[in-house]
Amino acid sequence: MSFQFSSLIEMLEVFGDEQACIDHLTNLRWRDGAYCPHCGSAKVYHFSNNRAHKCGDCRKRFSIKVGTIFEDSKISLKKWFIAIYLITSHKKGIASTQLAKDIKVTQKTAWFMLHRLRFASQSRSFNKPLNGTVEIGETFVGGKEKNKLAHKRQKGTQGRSTKTKMAVLGMVERGGNLKAKSITKVDTGTMMPIISETVESGSDVMTDEFGGYRNLSADYNHRYITHSVGEYVNGNIHTNTIEGAWSLFKRGVVGIHHHICRKHLDHYLNDFTYRYNTRHLNEGERVNDFLSGCGGRLTYRKLVS
Ligand SMILES: [Zn+2]
Numbered sequence: 190m191s192f193q194f195s196s197l198i199e200m201l202e203v204f205g206d207e208q209a210c211i212d213h214l215t216n217l218r219w220r221d222g223a224y225c226p227h228c229g230s231a232k233v234y235h236f237s238n239n240r241a242h243k244c245g246d247c248r249k250r251f252s253i254k255v256g257t258i259f260e261d262s263k264i265s266l267k268k269w270f271i272a273i274y275l276i277t278s279h280k281k282g283i284a285s286t287q288l289a290k291d292i293k294v295t296q297k298t299a300w301f302m303l304h305r306l307r308f309a310s311q312s313r314s315f316n317k318p319l320n321g322t323v324e325i326g327e328t329f330v331g332g333k334e335k336n337k338l339a340h341k342r343q344k345g346t347q348g349r350s351t352k353t354k355m356a357v358l359g360m361v362e363r364g365g366n367l368k369a370k371s372i373t374k375v376d377t378g379t380m381m382p383i384i385s386e387t388v389e390s391g392s393d394v395m396t397d398e399f400g401g402y403r404n405l406s407a408d409y410n411h412r413y414i415t416h417s418v419g420e421y422v423n424g425n426i427h428t429n430t431i432e433g434a435w436s437l438f439k440r441g442v443v444g445i446h447h448h449i450c451r452k453h454l455d456h457y458l459n460d461f462t463y464r465y466n467t468r469h470l471n472e473g474e475r476v477n478d479f480l481s482g483c484g485g486r487l488t489y490r491k492l493v494s
Contacts, residue, residue, distance in 0.1 A: 194473040197274055210266035211240060215253045217481040225249065226256030257483045258305040268292045270476065272302050277464060277475040307456040309483050310463035319362040320389040325396045325405075326431040327375055329354040330442060330449060349375040349399070355451055357438075357458060360387050361431050366466045369438075369458045371451065377401050395428055434465060 192213055194200040204210045223233040225244035232245030243250045254260050259269055271292050276283050289299035331354045349356070351374060358380055359369040368387050372379050380401055385408065388394065394409040396402040397416045405411040412426045421427060438461050442449055449457060467475050 194476075195471050196473075197271070197278075200270065200274055200473065200476065204267055204270055207265055207267060208239065210270055211253060214257075214259075214266065214480060214483075215239075217477060218253060218257070218483075220481070226251055258309045259483070262305075264294065264298065264302065268294065269302070270480075272299075273306060273476050273479050274472065276303065276306055276460070277467070277479055278472045304456065306479075307460050309479065310459050317366075318389040319360055319365065319368065319387055320392045321365065322363045322393045322395065322425070323360055323388050324363065324428045324431040325358070325360045325384060325388075325394060325402070326428050326435070327372075327380075327399075328357050328359065328435040328439065330357060330439070330454060331355050349401070351375060355449075355454055357454070358383055359431050359434060360384065361434055363430055367431075367434050367462050369434075369462050371454045371458065375401060377404055381405075395426055397428060437461075437465070 192203045192209075194203050204213065222231055223235075223242065224231050225233055225242075225247060227244060227249045228247040230244050230246035234243045234245060236242065240252055241250055242252070254262070254266075259266060262269070272288055275288060275291060283303070285296055285300040285303050288294075288303060289296040292299070294302070327349070329351075351372075356372050356375045357369055358372050358375075359367060361367040370383055372383070377400075381404055384394075384405070388409070390408040392409055394405055394411050396405065396411070396413045398413050402411070402413065414420050414423055414426050414428060422429070438458075441461060442457060464475075467478060470478060
């Protein structure tokens with residue numbers, strides 16, 4: 190049985206103590222049966238305290254936290270659950286300073302928690318290629334105010350330089366998922382391989398008239414809108430979905446993370462795309478979705494190494 194809740198106060202009532210959190214995590218992770226995080230064996234013995242388990246094959250003892258982002262953490266699961274609730278429900282993301290105050294941990298701890306949580310959302314499975322009608326577009330993050338005027342899409346390639354700002358390529362299936370990735374150059378050579386591995390060939394692809402997209406017609410049914418002449422919608426040809434996603438992202442980035450460095454841009458993008466792609470879930474469902482995918486021992490090890 191999994192607990193259901195749809196608000197923070199309900200969640201706190203349901204998870205009154207640490208054992209309730211452990212039981213919940215256990216139910217979610219082992220919904221298809223218990224398994225050993227060390228060797229994968231399904232021969233698992235449970236100790237009567239409901240906290241410790243032992244593998245019948247490799248003989249190792251473990252808790253339900255082993256192999257998850259919560260492993261080796263001294264922070265209570267209750268605090269982790271609250272943090273997950275906060276970051277998955279706040280559309281604009283949450284700063285480590287705010288999280289630190291909300292759950293009473295140091296800012297350093299909050300920062301580390303946020304990074305673990307971002308890592309978990311990053312490894313979530315949105316791996317299915319996009320298909321149907323897919324809108325593709327770039328946006329730019331950072332840069333000085335005087336440069337921002339220049340990257341309004343005036344003429345062709347103008348303003349797509351990444352000298353003073355960071356570029357992000359986004360692809361969104363209408364009615365489906367968003368995928369986004371930072372790119373170092375806004376050109377065909379950089380963007381085409383990313384698009385090819387993200388969007389199923391044969392899909393209807395909508396972009397603006399930027400020359401970097403000109404080779405798309407080889408693999409896709411490519412349609413474009415000519416922003417430079419003031420054209421934004423032509424029948425079903427438009428890029429309003431991706432533009433809408435960018436404006437949400439920018440309000441978040443600018444509003445919360447005043448200085449964003451290249452190193453963290455992809456983390457923020459993952460954070461954002463996770464929320465965007467689970468927008469049909471309510472707050473409680475999103476927390477449970479997140480918890481049920483918090484595993485992955487090897488990938489977690491990679492993060493902390
Ligand atoms: Zn084992």
